[in-house]
Amino acid sequence: MLLITCPHCGPRDEVEFRYGGQAGVASPADPEALDDATWARYVFFRDNPKGPFAERWVHAAGCRRWFDAVRDTVTNQFLDPEPRR
Amino acid sequence: MSGTRAPSDGRIDRNRPLSFTFDGRAMTGFAGDTLASALMANGVDVIGRGIYTGRPRGIVAAGVEEPNAIVQVERADGVSEPSLRATTVELEEGLRVQSLAGRGRLESPGDAVDAGRFDARYAHCDVLVVGGGPAGLAAALAAGRSGARTILVDADTELGGTLLGTRDELDREPALDWVRAAAGELAALPETTILLRATAIAYHDHQDILVAERRPDARTEGRLWHIRAGQVVLATGAHERLIVFADNDRPGIMLASAALTYLHRYGVVPGQRAVIYTTNDSTRTAAAELTEAGIEIVDVVDSRDGRAVSGSEGGDRLEAVVVDGERRGCDLLLVSGGWNPVVHLFSQSRGSLRWDDGLATYLPERAVQATHVAGSANGVFDLDGCLREGAAVGARAAAEAGFGDGRPPVMPAADGGTAIGRVAPIWFVPAPEGETAEARMFVDLERDATVADIRRATGAGLASIEHIKRYTTIGTAGDQGKTSGVVASAVAAALLGQEPGALGVPTFRAPYVPISFAFIAGRDRGALSDPIRTTSIQPWHVAHGAVFEDVGQWKRPRFFPRAGESMDAAVLRECAAARTSVGVMDASTLGKIDLQGPDAGDFLDRVYTNGFAKLKVGSCRYGVMCRVDGMVFDDGVTSRLADDRFHMTTTTGNAAPVLDHLEEWLQTEWPELRVRATSVTEQWATVAVVGPRSRDVLAVLAPELDVSADGFPFMTWRESVVAGLPARVFRISFSGELAYEINVSTWHGLAMWEEVMAAGERFGITPYGTEAMHVLRAEKGYPIIGQETDGTVTPQDLGMEWVVSKTKPFIGSRSHRRAENRRPDRKQLVALLPLNPDALIPEGNQLVAAGTDLGSRPVPMIGHVTSSYRSAFLGRTFALALVRGGRERHGEAIVAPLADGTTIEAWITDPVVVDPDNARRDG
Amino acid sequence: MAELRRSPLEGVALGDGFREVPFLSQIDLRLNPADEGARGAVESVVGPLPLVPNTVHGGHDAAILWLGPDEWLVVGPPGSAADLERQLRDTIAAATDAGPVAIVDVSANRTTLELDHPDARAILAGGCSIDLHPRAFGPGRCAQTLVARAGVILWQLDDAPTYRLLVRPSFAAYLAEWLTDAIPD
Numbered sequence A: 001m002l003l004i005t006c007p008h009c010g011p012r013d014e015v016e017f018r019y020g021g022q023a024g025v026a027s028p029a030d031p032e033a034l035d036d037a038t039w040a041r042y043v044f045f046r047d048n049p050k051g052p053f054a055e056r057w058v059h060a061a062g063c064r065r066w067f068d069a070v071r072d073t074v075t076n077q078f079l080d081p082e083p084r085r
Numbered sequence B: 001m002s003g004t005r006a007p008s009d010g011r012i013d014r015n016r017p018l019s020f021t022f023d024g025r026a027m028t029g030f031a032g033d034t035l036a037s038a039l040m041a042n043g044v045d046v047i048g049r050g051i052y053t054g055r056p057r058g059i060v061a062a063g064v065e066e067p068n069a070i071v072q073v074e075r076a077d078g079v080s081e082p083s084l085r086a087t088t089v090e091l092e093e094g095l096r097v098q099s100l101a102g103r104g105r106l107e108s109p110g111d112a113v114d115a116g117r118f119d120a121r122y123a124h125c126d127v128l129v130v131g132g133g134p135a136g137l138a139a140a141l142a143a144g145r146s147g148a149r150t151i152l153v154d155a156d157t158e159l160g161g162t163l164l165g166t167r168d169e170l171d172r173e174p175a176l177d178w179v180r181a182a183a184g185e186l187a188a189l190p191e192t193t194i195l196l197r198a199t200a201i202a203y204h205d206h207q208d209i210l211v212a213e214r215r216p217d218a219r220t221e222g223r224l225w226h227i228r229a230g231q232v233v234l235a236t237g238a239h240e241r242l243i244v245f246a247d248n249d250r251p252g253i254m255l256a257s258a259a260l261t262y263l264h265r266y267g268v269v270p271g272q273r274a275v276i277y278t279t280n281d282s283t284r285t286a287a288a289e290l291t292e293a294g295i296e297i298v299d300v301v302d303s304r305d306g307r308a309v310s311g312s313e314g315g316d317r318l319e320a321v322v323v324d325g326e327r328r329g330c331d332l333l334l335v336s337g338g339w340n341p342v343v344h345l346f347s348q349s350r351g352s353l354r355w356d357d358g359l360a361t362y363l364p365e366r367a368v369q370a371t372h373v374a375g376s377a378n379g380v381f382d383l384d385g386c387l388r389e390g391a392a393v394g395a396r397a398a399a400e401a402g403f404g405d406g407r408p409p410v411m412p413a414a415d416g417g418t419a420i421g422r423v424a425p426i427w428f429v430p431a432p433e434g435e436t437a438e439a440r441m442f443v444d445l446e447r448d449a450t451v452a453d454i455r456r457a458t459g460a461g462l463a464s465i466e467h468i469k470r471y472t473t474i475g476t477a478g479d480q481g482k483t484s485g486v487v488a489s490a491v492a493a494a495l496l497g498q499e500p501g502a503l504g505v506p507t508f509r510a511p512y513v514p515i516s517f518a519f520i521a522g523r524d525r526g527a528l529s530d531p532i533r534t535t536s537i538q539p540w541h542v543a544h545g546a547v548f549e550d551v552g553q554w555k556r557p558r559f560f561p562r563a564g565e566s567m568d569a570a571v572l573r574e575c576a577a578a579r580t581s582v583g584v585m586d587a588s589t590l591g592k593i594d595l596q597g598p599d600a601g602d603f604l605d606r607v608y609t610n611g612f613a614k615l616k617v618g619s620c621r622y623g624v625m626c627r628v629d630g631m632v633f634d635d636g637v638t639s640r641l642a643d644d645r646f647h648m649t650t651t652t653g654n655a656a657p658v659l660d661h662l663e664e665w666l667q668t669e670w671p672e673l674r675v676r677a678t679s680v681t682e683q684w685a686t687v688a689v690v691g692p693r694s695r696d697v698l699a700v701l702a703p704e705l706d707v708s709a710d711g712f713p714f715m716t717w718r719e720s721v722v723a724g725l726p727a728r729v730f731r732i733s734f735s736g737e738l739a740y741e742i743n744v745s746t747w748h749g750l751a752m753w754e755e756v757m758a759a760g761e762r763f764g765i766t767p768y769g770t771e772a773m774h775v776l777r778a779e780k781g782y783p784i785i786g787q788e789t790d791g792t793v794t795p796q797d798l799g800m801e802w803v804v805s806k807t808k809p810f811i812g813s814r815s816h817r818r819a820e821n822r823r824p825d826r827k828q829l830v831a832l833l834p835l836n837p838d839a840l841i842p843e844g845n846q847l848v849a850a851g852t853d854l855g856s857r858p859v860p861m862i863g864h865v866t867s868s869y870r871s872a873f874l875g876r877t878f879a880l881a882l883v884r885g886g887r888e889r890h891g892e893a894i895v896a897p898l899a900d901g902t903t904i905e906a907w908i909t910d911p912v913v914v915d916p917d918n919a920r921r922d923g
Numbered sequence C: 001m002a003e004l005r006r007s008p009l010e011g012v013a014l015g016d017g018f019r020e021v022p023f024l025s026q027i028d029l030r031l032n033p034a035d036e037g038a039r040g041a042v043e044s045v046v047g048p049l050p051l052v053p054n055t056v057h058g059g060h061d062a063a064i065l066w067l068g069p070d071e072w073l074v075v076g077p078p079g080s081a082a083d084l085e086r087q088l089r090d091t092i093a094a095a096t097d098a099g100p101v102a103i104v105d106v107s108a109n110r111t112t113l114e115l116d117h118p119d120a121r122a123i124l125a126g127g128c129s130i131d132l133h134p135r136a137f138g139p140g141r142c143a144q145t146l147v148a149r150a151g152v153i154l155w156q157l158d159d160a161p162t163y164r165l166l167v168r169p170s171f172a173a174y175l176a177e178w179l180t181d182a183i184p185d
C-alpha cells in the first residue's frame, strides 16, 4: 500500500486516492484547429517512463483536492508533491 | 535409534504434560514443545513423504525453514488446518495431527468451516524491529530507550532467537539472563510494543510491513498488523543450509543448528550415533555438546579438509553414511552447508543483494527504503558482532526518525560466540556411480526436486534462475526454498560452468510464510465482507417482501412479488400499474450534486453535451455527459434552483465518479470558474410516483400545490409541502408516463413513502422495483448507462443527436467530429421485436444478419443485445441492441444465434417502441 | 404532529460505548479563505473558521470542521440548520465585498456515531489506517478517511478519547455492525 502525501492532509494510504494519469498534459487551446491524429494523440497517448513521472492524484476519500506528484516508477518513491494551485 | 527425551534440560515445562495424537497414535509432550520437538521426543522418524518419490522424510529444521514436517492439525475445537509446519506449531492439549502424504486435499478431515476469529490492526511506529534475537533485541533497546515509538516483532513464543538453542554466555552469565532483562526493560517502555508469535510476512512499498500475529490465548486466533514504520531494522537471522549428496533426504539427516536447538531448547536427544558434516566454524562446539548429551560422535567431516559425505543408507531412519568411500554407521547426520541470511523482507523492500565469496551466500547490498539490517541477516555471525551491530543500527534508525543522538548503547560482552569463519561450500557431492545418482540428490525437499531436475533445465538451454525455478519448481513450495534457493542457484551455476554467485536468486515473494485465507480476510467476511448500502425506505421494502438486487453496494428492491407470484408475473403487473394507474419506486440511490456559484450555468454547458446556461429557474433538463474521448459517461436530469444554483442528478453507480469528474475539471482545467460541487446524494430521499393517476396522488398529498398540467408542466420542479413535509417535487419521467419525483430529507424518506402509499391506495398504487423500471424505460428507448453503454458508445450511437449541441464546445465535442466516430457502420441503438412474440433473446447475445451461414468461421457478428424484456404494454417481448449501421436497418430482419444452437429471428425497429409521440407524459 | 423523522440507526442495536447522535445540523460551506469579505461575513455568523487542515473549532454542541482548503462543515444542535443557513445567506448577501460562498444544508447527508469506549482507539485502529496516537491525532482533530470500508469524517472530541464518526446514512448500519463486532484487546 503506497503512502501518498496529500498536500493538505498529509500522508494517507493509497486507498484514499484515485489516480489521474500523467500530469501536465495541456488541453489544446483550440481543439477544432487540430487534425484528427493530433487530437487523438492528446486524448489517448501518455508517457510511460521508467523513472521519475509527474502524475495527478485526487484525495478522493479525503479533502477531494487534485494535486500533482512525482513518483519514481521503478521504486515507487515520491518526490515532493506540489499543490495544483 | 530414534529421538528420545533427555532426562532434564530444555525450556519445556515438564510439569505440564500435553497429550496429542499423530496418525491416531497417542503421544505426550510438554508445554513449551513444538509439535516437531514432541514428535521427535516420541521417537517419530517419518513425518512426511516426498510428493513425487514417496520417499520417507523426517524433521530437518527447527523453524519456518522446515521443508519436510508438514502436517494437518485438528485442534480440540474441531477446526482443522492443513499444511502446517510441525516446527512452528505450538503443542497444545488435544491436537490431532495427521501426516500428509502426496498432494493435499481441499476438505479437512472434520470438514469444519474455519470459524476462527481473525482481525486486523493498523499501527504506526518510528522504528520497527523484525526479529528478537541478539541483534534485534539490541536494536530495540537502542531505539526504545530513545523514546521513539518502537515495535519489536518476533515469530517465536519468547524473545532470544538463536540464544534459546545455544549455551552462549554474556558477561560470563547465561545469555538468556540478559535476554530476560532486555525483554523486561522493553516491556516497561511506554512507547515500545513487543509482539510475540508475530511473523513479518511482507515488506511493501513505503514502509508498509504486514505482520501475522498468532494469538492463542486471546479472543482472536490471529491478528494481521499493517505497520507503517518510519524506519525498519531487519534482524531476521539466517537459515542454515543442507549439503546435496546422493540420498541426502533420509530421516535422521538434519541441520546441525536444529539438532542443537532440539537438544538445548526442547530437551530432545535427536539420535544416538552422530556424524557431523560441516563447511564452516558454526559447528565448532557441536561435537562436545552432543557428547555431553550422551551422543556418540562417529566422525566430523569438514569440507575444508577436502573430506565429503557422498551417500547414505537406511530405510525409515538413517543407518549409515558414506564418508570418503567408507561406510560409517550412524543414526544422525548433522549438516551445515553454510548459512543463508534471511534477506526475504529486505529483498521484498526492493533492496539489492550481493554475493559474498567468504560466506558463500547473498547479503543485503543497498536499501531502497529506510531499511537497516543487523546481525546474521547482514552476514555478522558472532554474538559480540550481532549485539554491537544491532545496537548501532537501532540507535541510527531512531536518530533518523528524530529520536536520540544516534550513539549506540553499551552491550554486554560475549564469551567466545559462534562465528562461522570462512565457508568452504560444497554445492553437491558427486557420486561414485556418476550422473545416475543425481536423481537421488535432493535440492528442494518440499518439491522433491533434484540435481537431475536442474541438469534437465540447464540442458534444455535455460540459463536464468527465474526460468530454472519455474522449470524445476525449486523454491515454489510453501517453504519458498528457504534452505534450497541458494543451493539451487549455485548447482545450476556449476552445471553451466559459472561461478556460484553468477545466477543470483529468484525474487522473494510475500508472504514470507504461508498464512490462511481466513487470516487475510480478518473480519471482512460474511455480512461485513462489503458494506450493504440501503435507503431510508428499506424497512418498508423488507416488510413488504421485496426481492432485492445488488446495484454496486446498494440493495435495491428488484420487484415486490405477491404470494406465489413469479418474477415475470410480478414485473408485468408492476409495469402495467405504472402505465394504467399509478406505481411508486424508491429512487433515493440516484446521485445528487448541489452546484453553486455564479458560473454554474457556464460550467454545466461545458460538462453536458447540451446547453444549461439558459435554463430557467424552476425548470429541469435531461443532460448527457461525455468524457474527452466523446463516449457517454453519465446522464441525468439537472434542475435550476436559482440563478447561481443547480441540483444535478447522476446514475446510481456514477454518483462518486461524476463528482470526481466535476472536481477534476473545476480544479485542474477551469480554476477560474466560480462553482462549488457538493454531494447531496444522501441528503435527499426520492420517491418516484409514476403513472396516469400520479397527479391524483400528488393532489391529495399537496393540496396547496397546483398540480394541473399547465400549472406544473413537464420538466419543471416546485418547492412545496407534501404530506406536511418540506419537499422538492420534480415533474420528470423515466418511463414516459406522467410522473413526479418527490424529494424529502432522508430523515423523512420512510414517512413520505408511507404517505404516498396511503394516498394512492384508492388508485391501487403499486410499488415497483428496478426490473419494472428497466422495462418501462426500455420501452421508451431510454438507455441505461453501463447497460446500453460500455465506454465505447457516443450519444450519436444512441440516436441522441438532439441532446448534442452543435454550437458550443463541451467535454468530448472535438472527439465527436473524429472520422472514426462518424462512421456510418458504427454500432447504433435499435430495438428488436422477435418474430415469435414470446421469444426472449438473452441479454448480451450476439447478432448476425439474416441469412448468415452460421457454419462459417468466424461468424460475422453485427451487433449485440443490451437489454431484453417482456412488455406488458405491447403484450410481447422486445429488446434493445447495438447493431452496426442499425439506423439504416429499421425494418430488416436480424438473427440471434443462442448458445443452445437455436436462433431467434427479430425485426429491427426504432428504439422507441411505446408512445413514440410522447402523448402519455401529461397523463 | 407525530415524529416523522427517522434516524438511520433507529432500532439498530449498538454495542456498549457506541451511540448515535441523530439529527445534528450540518451545513457545508465552500469559500475561498483568501476572500476576506466572504470569510468575514461567514465568520461573523459562525465564528472563526479553522484554517489548519484537519482541525476543528468548537466541541460537542457546536463546531466547525476543516474538510478541505476551501470547505468546512458547520455542526450544530438538531433543528438549527434552517436558521443558520438563512442567517448565512442574508449576511453574505449584505456583504458587498464578499465573493461567492456555497452553502448547502447536509444535515441528513450524514449521521453521527459517538464512541465513548475504553478501547476506542484500538477499535478504530482495526480499520482506520491513519495514525491515532496522541502524538499524531488528538482532541480538536478531524480527518476525512476510511474506517473499514466506509468513508467517514473522524473527529476526536476529548482526551478520553471520545470520537465522533460522521457517516453517510446508507453506510451507517454497516459501520455500526463493524464497530460492534470489533474485538478489543
Ligand SMILES: [Zn+2]
Binding pocket: A006, A007, A008, A009, A010, A059, A062, A063, A064, A065
Ligand atoms: Zn487531502
